Amino acid sequence: MPISVAVEIASGNDREVQRALSEAYEKGDLRGSKLTAAKRIVAQRIEKQRQVGKDHQSRRKLTSDRLVREYQQRTREQRNLVRKANATKERLLWLSSALRSLFADEHFTTLLRAEGLSDIPQQLAMRLK
Numbered sequence: 001m002p003i004s005v006a007v008e009i010a011s012g013n014d015r016e017v018q019r020a021l022s023e024a025y026e027k028g029d030l031r032g033s034k035l036t037a038a039k040r041i042v043a044q045r046i047e048k049q050r051q052v053g054k055d056h057q058s059r060r061k062l063t064s065d066r067l068v069r070e071y072q073q074r075t076r077e078q079r080n081l082v083r084k085a086n087a088t089k090e091r092l093l094w095l096s097s098a099l100r101s102l103f104a105d106e107h108f109t110t111l112l113r114a115e116g117l118s119d120i121p122q123q124l125a126m127r128l129k
Helices: 003-010 015-027 033-052 064-104 106-114 122-128
Strands: none
Touching: 015 033, 015 064, 033 064, 064 106, 064 122
């Protein structure tokens, strides 16, 4: 194990976490930036448990397999979030394009004025410009 990796693992306070990280590294499951991300995930998990009020003894034992599964779950959640954000962005672009086409049509704007619908939300108006 390189010294930089050993220092990264040893910089944590919890021996159980250090052991799980070193096992995962030695198995080849977590290397490089994945190891750093897993360490951050565990730190967030421990902090969340402290806020809830769980003490060290009531936590489930952290193993390298559990650590890898949690890392994979978090990355899966982030990929899903990015996928949803991209889909929302595409829908917004489509909607903006459709509204630009509608507002360019003089008959449509006349109909809106006749129905008393001449105001649109400011953010939408800025997006259409």
